[in-house]
Amino acid sequence: MNLWNYVRGREGTLAYLTYQHASLAFQTVLVGTVIGILIAMAVYRFPLVSALSLTSSRVALTIPSLALLALLLVPFGLGVVPSFIMLAFFAALPVIGNAIVGLRSVPGSVVESAKGIGFSRLRILLTVEFPIAWPVILTGIRVSTQMIVGVAAIVAYVLGPGLGSLIFNGLSRLGGANALEMALTGTILIVIIALVLDGLLVLLGRLTIAKGLSS
Template identity: 85%
Template sequence: MNLWSFLHGRGGDLAFLTYQHASLAFQSVLVGTVVAIIIAALVYRTSLFSSLTLTTSRVALTIPSLALLALLIVPFGLGVVPSFIMLAFFAALPVIGNGIVGLRSVPPTVVESAKGIGLSRWRILLTVELPIAWPVILTGIRVSTQMIVGVAAIVAYVLGPGLGSLIFNGLSRLGGANALEMALTGTILIVIVALVFDALLVLLGRLTIAKGLS
C-alpha cells in the first residue's frame, strides 16, 4: 500500500470532496438543530407531549439510515435531496432530546422571577430558558454533528456528494489498484472533518456559554 503515491496529484479532487462532505453535514446539522429547538420549545412545558417526543426521537434513532435513504429515493430520486433530508432528520434527533431535557431543567424560581418582572412567555423562553439550557443543547449538537459527519458517507449510495464515494468505490474494487488507499483516504478525511467541527463547537461553547453555566 502506498498512500502517499495515491494522494499525489489528487489534492484538488480530495479537497473538493471534503468540502462537499463538510458542507452537506453542516447544512444538515444546522437545519436539523433549528427544527429540533422549535419542536423542543413547543412541547417541553407539557409533560405528556415532552415524554412522547423524547421517546419518539430515541426510537427514531434506531431506524437504519441506509433503509431510510432507500425509501427516500422513491419520491425524490437520486442525489442531494434525499441525502439532505435523511441527514437533517437524523441530525435533529439528539438535539430534540437535549433541548427538552435542557429546557425542563431550568429552575422554576428563575422562570417565576422573570414572570415577576413582566416578561412574556416567549421572551422568557428566548432570554432566560434557552440561554440556561444552551450548554445541554450544545452537547446534543456536538453528538449530532459527529454522527452526521460519519453517516454522511453512506449518501454515496444514492449518488450524494462527499467523501463516501471514495469509500464506496474503494470497497467495491478491493484487490484492485489503489482500492485500499481510496477507502482509507476517505475514512481519514471524514475523521478530520469530524474533529474540526467538534473543535469549532467547543470554541462556540466557550464564546456563548456564560461562565456560571459551564
C-alpha cells in the same frame, strides 16, 4: 508511502470531495438543529407531549439509515435531495432530546422570578430558559454533528455528494490498484472533518455559554 503516493496528484479532487462532505454535514446539522430546537420549544412545557417527543426522538435513531434513504428514493430519486432529507432528519433527533431536557431542567424559581419582574412568556423563553439550557442543547448539537459526519458517507449509495464515494469505490475494488488507499483516504478525511467541526463547536460554546453554566 503508498497512501502518500495516492494522494499526490489528486489534491484537487480530494479537496472538492472533502468540501462537499463538510458542507453537506454542516447544512444538514444546521437545519436539523433549527427544527429540533423549535420542536423542543413547542412541547417542553407539556409533560406528556414532551415525554412522547423525547421517547420518539430516541426510538427514531434506531431506524436504519439505509432503509430510510431507500424509501426516500421513491419520491425524490437519486442525488442530493434524499441525502439531505435523511441527514437532516437524523441530525434533528439528538437536538430534540437535549433541548427538551435542557429546557425542562431550568429551575422553576428562576422562571417565577422572571415573571415577577414582568417578563413575557416569550421573553422568558428566549432570555432566561434558553441561555440556561444552551450548554445541554450544544452537547446535543455536538453529538448530532459527529453522527452526521459519519452517516453522510452512506449517501454515496444514492449518488449523493461527499467522501462516501471514495470509500465505497475503494471497498468495491479491494485487491485492485489503490483500492485500500482510496478507502483509507476517505476515512481519514472524514475523521478530520469530524474533529474540525467539533473543535468549532467547542469554540462556539466558550463564546456563548455564560460563566457558571456547564453542560
